[in-house]
Amino acid sequence: MSHPLRGAAAITGLGITEMGRIYGKSSTDFAVDAVRYALDDSGLKKSEVDGLLINAGITGSQGGGVSLSLQNALGLRNLKLLNHMNAAGSTAAQMVQYATLAINAGMASNVVCVFADAPLREGTSTGQAYGSAGRTSIRPTGVNGLFSTAGYFGANTGYALAARRHMSLYGTTQDQLGAVAVAERAWAVNNTRAQMREPITLDDYHNSRWIIEPLHLLDCCLVSNGAVAVVVSGAEQAKDMQQPPVYIWGMGQGHPGDPRSAGSSPETETGAKIAAETVFSMAGVGPSEIDICELYDCYTYTVIVTLEDYGFCKKGEGGAFVEDGKLGPGGELPTNTGGGQLSSFYMWGMTPMSEAVIQARGQGGIRQVPKNDLVLCTGNGGVLNYHASLVLSPHRN
Amino acid sequence: MTEEIVDKPLPSPSGFAEPFWEAGAEGRLLLIRCKSCNESRVPSSEVCPNCLSVDFEWYEASGLGVIYTYGVMHRLYHPAFEQDLPYNLVVVELQEGPHLPGNIIGIENDALRVGMPVQVVWQKYSDISIPRFQATT
Numbered sequence A: 001m002s003h004p005l006r007g008a009a010a011i012t013g014l015g016i017t018e019m020g021r022i023y024g025k026s027s028t029d030f031a032v033d034a035v036r037y038a039l040d041d042s043g044l045k046k047s048e049v050d051g052l053l054i055n056a057g058i059t060g061s062q063g064g065g066v067s068l069s070l071q072n073a074l075g076l077r078n079l080k081l082l083n084h085m086n087a088a089g090s091t092a093a094q095m096v097q098y099a100t101l102a103i104n105a106g107m108a109s110n111v112v113c114v115f116a117d118a119p120l121r122e123g124t125s126t127g128q129a130y131g132s133a134g135r136t137s138i139r140p141t142g143v144n145g146l147f148s149t150a151g152y153f154g155a156n157t158g159y160a161l162a163a164r165r166h167m168s169l170y171g172t173t174q175d176q177l178g179a180v181a182v183a184e185r186a187w188a189v190n191n192t193r194a195q196m197r198e199p200i201t202l203d204d205y206h207n208s209r210w211i212i213e214p215l216h217l218l219d220c221c222l223v224s225n226g227a228v229a230v231v232v233s234g235a236e237q238a239k240d241m242q243q244p245p246v247y248i249w250g251m252g253q254g255h256p257g258d259p260r261s262a263g264s265s266p267e268t269e270t271g272a273k274i275a276a277e278t279v280f281s282m283a284g285v286g287p288s289e290i291d292i293c294e295l296y297d298c299y300t301y302t303v304i305v306t307l308e309d310y311g312f313c314k315k316g317e318g319g320a321f322v323e324d325g326k327l328g329p330g331g332e333l334p335t336n337t338g339g340g341q342l343s344s345f346y347m348w349g350m351t352p353m354s355e356a357v358i359q360a361r362g363q364g365g366i367r368q369v370p371k372n373d374l375v376l377c378t379g380n381g382g383v384l385n386y387h388a389s390l391v392l393s394p395h396r397n
Numbered sequence B: 001m002t003e004e005i006v007d008k009p010l011p012s013p014s015g016f017a018e019p020f021w022e023a024g025a026e027g028r029l030l031l032i033r034c035k036s037c038n039e040s041r042v043p044s045s046e047v048c049p050n051c052l053s054v055d056f057e058w059y060e061a062s063g064l065g066v067i068y069t070y071g072v073m074h075r076l077y078h079p080a081f082e083q084d085l086p087y088n089l090v091v092v093e094l095q096e097g098p099h100l101p102g103n104i105i106g107i108e109n110d111a112l113r114v115g116m117p118v119q120v121v122w123q124k125y126s127d128i129s130i131p132r133f134q135a136t137t
């Protein structure tokens, strides 16, 4: 017997704004645009929206992030569901999960889920937009302050340390990290929305400057101003709407915790492992049945460890798994088919989500993957601390 | 024109972890042992994250451990690190179990390896001593 909520809701609208170094607009301006586009795409009238879930990006904690007042900017009246959520990069998938639950509980009918961010300012570098962690005049008590004393700044550091641990334990190589960057760039070449569309070789990867060893510049995601919104509706309504529905077959989360002590290894065994069990069990499928992966790829390493934790290969074999180019166009496991966060744009969990919707609808144009029956879409936040995922399908059952 | 000297970000030596910093100034590494569940931890919080007990005691640790993981930073995020680039940063797994972040001194960055045995050494700053590590022979 299949899970009662499998296929019970669908993504029925998608809105993507201009992406990248777009100036002169606030996070809220971008969010409003994304919601407008998503409603146009779905064919819904604004008055049919009765739920709104909001995720502010880095501007949510650094100032200027989109807030609950988005409801009024959009003129949404008499909502039955409203929240401002943050579980970092896992939030996008989580918003769709909570929307699905609320719709099936009869609490709402059409829920808009939106992510917006605008950390880039004219004349400042990409690294400056995200690297300010640790720059505080307040002296922390206890040993947690020792991280910045040691020169540990931002997510780059955490992911470099995680990748190094994996490389040492399992023999994962720099070439294998590079293979992820090369494959994703090859997808981005065919995505007009992508910020980076020049093809790259493994040599280009090795020649890109070090950020923090073992991470080169081309191991790290972009930073973008922009917004993405999706609409979630009940399956009964979805089948008669404007766009081909993208049904939600599976939902899962995993947040392993980090005791920072011997015997735990959150750097190499992540929340994806916990989420995999739930998401595949609800969808009634396993990794061998997945046609397309849209994986959160803040760093090349994240893709490798996520593939392992979902069981596409054994623990420790992720590097060898990706090395032959199977993630790229024409490969055996098409992954991050729009170029991902590494090459298209960085909208946290909405980067994989938006491409998953495009591929499941069959609207990928020249980058469309022919077999698109089951799409795995993941979100990851912190330094592999928070994870949520969906299995999506163009088929209701 | 005098150049502005920017200090590295340092923890405060006051608060519940005071015994840790006081012992450090004498070159000794103290850890916390939970009196309820016996788990060791570095002084990151007053409550035991394993059993939520607030009952703990300090004990002197070996100061020995191995490199759990490391990185070599090439990008400047904080002006106080300009002279250090490229600098290493590590997480050390102490013999007693807990992980402690720091830097390895007295070694070429290319010689760093996961699993390398290290010992704590303390470096004095204005009002606090900071644990760093060096390879043991």
Ligand SMILES: [Zn+2]
Residues within 6 Å of the ligand: B034, B035, B036, B037, B038, B039, B048, B049, B050, B051, B052, B053
């Ligand atoms: Zn305890």
